[in-house]
Amino acid sequence: MSQEPICPCEELIHPRRLFNPPGRDTLLYRVGEFATFREALLQARPGEVELAGWRPSARGDLALQLLEWWAYLADLLTFYNERIVHDAYLRTAASPGTVERLVRVLGYRPRPGLGATGLIAALSSSRTPLTLPRGLAIQSKPGPGEKPEIFELDEDTLVDPSGSLAAEVVVPTNLVDRTDVLLRGTVSTLRVGEQLLLVARDWAATSTGYQVVTVAKVSREKDSRGGAVTRVILGKPITAELLPPGATTAPATSYRLLRAGQTALRFPFDTSLSKPGVIHLESIFRNILPGDWLLLSNEPLQLARVKTNSEEITFVPKSPPTGTLPIPIPHTVLTFELATLAAPPVVSFAWQEVGELVDEPPKSVLASGLELALEGPLPLPEGATGRHVLLEDSTGQGTRGLATPIGDAATHHVLISEADPPTVLTPPLRLLHNLLPVSRGATVAGEVLGSGDSSLAGQSFVLQKSPLTYLGEGAGYRSTLIIRVDGIEWKEVPSFHGQAPDARIFVTREDEEQKTRVLFGDGVRGARLPTGVENVVASYRHGSGADAPEAGTLSVLLQPRPGLQSVRNPVPVTGGADPDPASKLKQLAPRSVLTFGRAISAGDYEALALDSPSVNRARAYWTLDAQQQRPLLRLYVGDTLEAKKSAETSLRAASDPQRRVEVLLAQEKPVRLTLEVVMDPRFDKEDVEEGVRLALLDPETGLFGVKTARIGTTVYDSQIYEACLRVPGTLAVHELRFVLLVPSKGDDGKTPLQEQLEDRPDHSPGEGGFYVVLEEQDLTLNVKEAAPHES
Incomplete structure (x- = not known):
């Protein structure tokens, strides 16, 4: 009834010998398949004589057809048996929901999806402060193929008028080695080839702290906010002689750019009158006052400060020809503080400021430790020294930070600290100070779940909207679900274990479709629901997941408010997470039995970190703290700063406070x-x-x-x-x-x-x-x- 296989590799073995070494992700459990079952059924049993003469035919043989039906049935049964065996073990389980049912035996609850949270800024058109109510809904602008997401205000928030201040980055420009300077506004009086004096505002009559520069080119430009500025290109680079004694940098705003209003020649009839530190001018110059600056035309050009101004009459010539009288010539005599300088042929004075030197606006700045000059005062809460703000740059991106006023109050300068994230910003910047704490989820108010029946133990109901919004809280998370029975609020707890028979509590569980079931007690652990008609009412928010609106897209007000002009989010909301996938549950659930919420070994720290939102990978190393001479556990996590903070929060609640743990970003x-x-x-x-x-x-x-x-x-x-x-x-x-x-x-x-x-x-x-x-x-x-x- 059967033939020998043409090739040994075609040999059919029945039943198949099964071998499953440890650590495999798949199991062998099928003893046979259609071909082997068919072959086995066609083989004669030992001692069989009734069918010894039967020769099955490929045409119209009902007996052969029956055997093949049985082989087909056995093939199906063994296939599903193998799938059932796979779903009976955590490592090999693959069917939807199977992994969650297996880990439930361990008492491990898979983490549900979490809603993102963050801060957005409100811009007010009201002239007086106004209060925005909790639950104010803001929707994101979805991109192609995306769905809009709804966020709500977490608490009643008072906002000040406006809420936005233009901010200029204070980054002093070092003039040394530059070949240009920048002036505020449009300056139209400069001429190519003109000599100007660049001098420190507090110049103290020393041999340095100034430089004479030559105009090579003048161009008119716009700054980052569209204001007019004038760029003066110089003939040569500015040198270190511009630095006053002891200075290492030459900030642009600490200098003046001047033009000489007048010049005067040295007394020409008797040059011997002028000596070092003293100069006799050609005529009377009463507008030169003590303290004024003189530019001496010596080689090189030198700057001096006037000490005294007096007038003399000199007779010229000293020895007139016979019969003539000398001519009296009145003139000014100046002494200057640098007495070692020789009297020059020409002096320049009556200096006039060409324009106000300003700093070169940076093309990009790091937000951390940034000094800003605001267009107006920053409103501060009563008794506060600083205020948390958002910074928004020209691209719509930004960062969070703490703004603290510094220096003279009239200058409106603030220092930005605690920048999170410490990102690179592109000026111009705006400081947004009306911050609104928001979280994802649209409110469902007063949903009737059903009627309580005190004769039933462990009643349960399913929420109509899904997924239920959970928000991160410390090392764990909390739901937004509020249950009221007969108008009385019941409390959500993690489990019924240890609960009193009369405790008004409930627990929540998610199925594989992320629908939330609300379970109540049985009268032994947790109270039963009291009998009533539609007396179980839920209020909650729905919506969660790792997808979060990008910066600038969370800006649609679903409920317009009088006085509220708009909202902006230069910093993306964070903290959202998808439900734990099956692959992560297989890794974390067995470890949870070992950790029980506390960290001792390096593996415990890794497990707890991996169970934190946003953490994709973690690795712990034991090492020695050489400074304190004690063990140190160094935990690396990937892939973002948000993941690092999440791991730190989880470990803070579960690790020994006496054991030093250092969490680092991988x-x-x-x-x-x-x-x-x-x-x-x-x-x-x-x-x-x-x-x-x-x-x-x-x-x-x-x-x-x-x-x-x-x-x-x-x-x-x-x-x-x-x-x-x-x-x-x-x-x-x-x-x-x-x-x-x-x-x-x-x-x-x-x-x-x-x-x-x-x-x-x-x-x-x-x-x-x-x-x-x-x-x-x-x-x-x-x-x-x-x-x-x-x-």
Whole structure:
């Protein structure tokens, strides 16, 4: 009834021998398939004689058809048996909801999606302060393919008039080595070739602190706010002689740019009268006063300050010819403080300011430690020395910070500290001081869940809107759900464990579709619901997830308010998170049994950090604090500052306060990969190339993906080969080049990435580092078809 297989590889073995070593992500549980079951059914049983003469036929043989039906049925049963076995173990479970049901046995509750929170700014058109009510709804402007998101004001907030102040960055311009200066406004009196005096405002009659400059070119420009400025190009660079004694920089606003209003010649009839520190002028100059500046036409030009001004009469000539009288000539005699300087042929005086020197506006500034000059005073709460504000730059981006007034109150200067994030801003800037705390979620008020029945234990109801909004709180989270039964508010608790029989409590649980079920007590742990008609009422907010509006898009007021002009969000809201995926639950749920909410071992710290919102990876190292001579646990997390703060909050609540823990942001190590892939010509080339890219870069499963690349883990060439060879159609991988991109400071001060070939089979990112392929073009694939003899 059966034939010997033509090829040994076609041999059918039944039942299949099963072997499942530890650590596998899939299990072998099927004892057979259709072909093996059919083969087994066609084999004669030992001692069978009734069917010894039966020869099944491929045509019209009902007996053969019945056997094949049974083989088909056995194939289906073993297939589903294997799927059931997979879903019975946490490591291999794959069906939707199965992982959550398994971890529930451990008492582990998967973290639901969290709503983002943040600060936005209100601009008021009212002349008096106004109060914005809690629950004020603001909607985002969605991009292509996106849905709008609704945020609400968390508390009643008082806002001041306006709410916005123009801010100029105070960054002193060092004039030394510059070839130009900047004047406020439009200056039209300058001429090319004209000599001007650049001098410190507090010049103290020393040999330095000033310089004579020549105008080479004048151009009229606009500053970052559209105001007029005049740029004066100089014939030569400004030198260090501009620096007063002891100074290291020459700030532009500490200097004056002057033009001489008058000049005077030295007394021409008797030059011997003028001596060092004294000069006799050609005539009377009563407008020269003590303290005025004189520019002496010596070589080089020198500046001096007038000490005294007196008048003398000199008879010329001293020895007149016989019969003539000398001519009396009155003239001015000046003494100046630098008595060592020789009297020059010409002096310049009566200085007039050409224009006000201003600082060169920076093209970009780092927000941290920034000094700003505001167009008006910053309103401060009573008794406060500073105010939390938002800064918005010309691109609509910004940062949060604390603005503290400094210096003279009339100048309206503030210092920005606690910048978060410490981002780079592009002037001009605006300071927004009416801040509104908002969080994601649209309110559903007074939703009737159903009727209570005291005869029933453990009643439950499902919220109509989903997902329920949860907001991060400390190391955990809280829901926005409020339940009232017969008008009395009941309290939400994590579980019924340890609750009194009369406790008015409830718990919430999410299913695989993120619908929220509200569960009540059974009279043993938690009170039963009292009997009533539609007496169980819920108020809550719905909406959550990692997707959050970008800066500048959270600006649509759904409920216009009198006096409220608009709202702005130069800083994106943060803290939103998707529900924990099954892959994360498989990792975190077993660890939760070991940690029980407290951290002792390095693995505990990693587990608690990974259970924090926004944390994609974590790695803990024990080391020695050399200064304090005690153990130190150094925990690295990726990938953002938000993740670092989230991990710090979680560990603060769960770790031993006597044990020093340092949370650091992991350092990404960008790499560039080049490899040659030999493919089976029967496969599509584009499919093979895309498969290799996903095997290396896919965020969930790729070797260099966010969920896969661990901190401090060595990557071997063999792992790259293995990942590529798992792609269907890939036959071989050659010419692998693993290049590390390291920053190197260039001549222009920038830090370009420089290639550093790692010509070895193992690549270690070091403590706290992890490899990442930043751009898709950093993975270069040369896919070619195999020669006929190779395939």
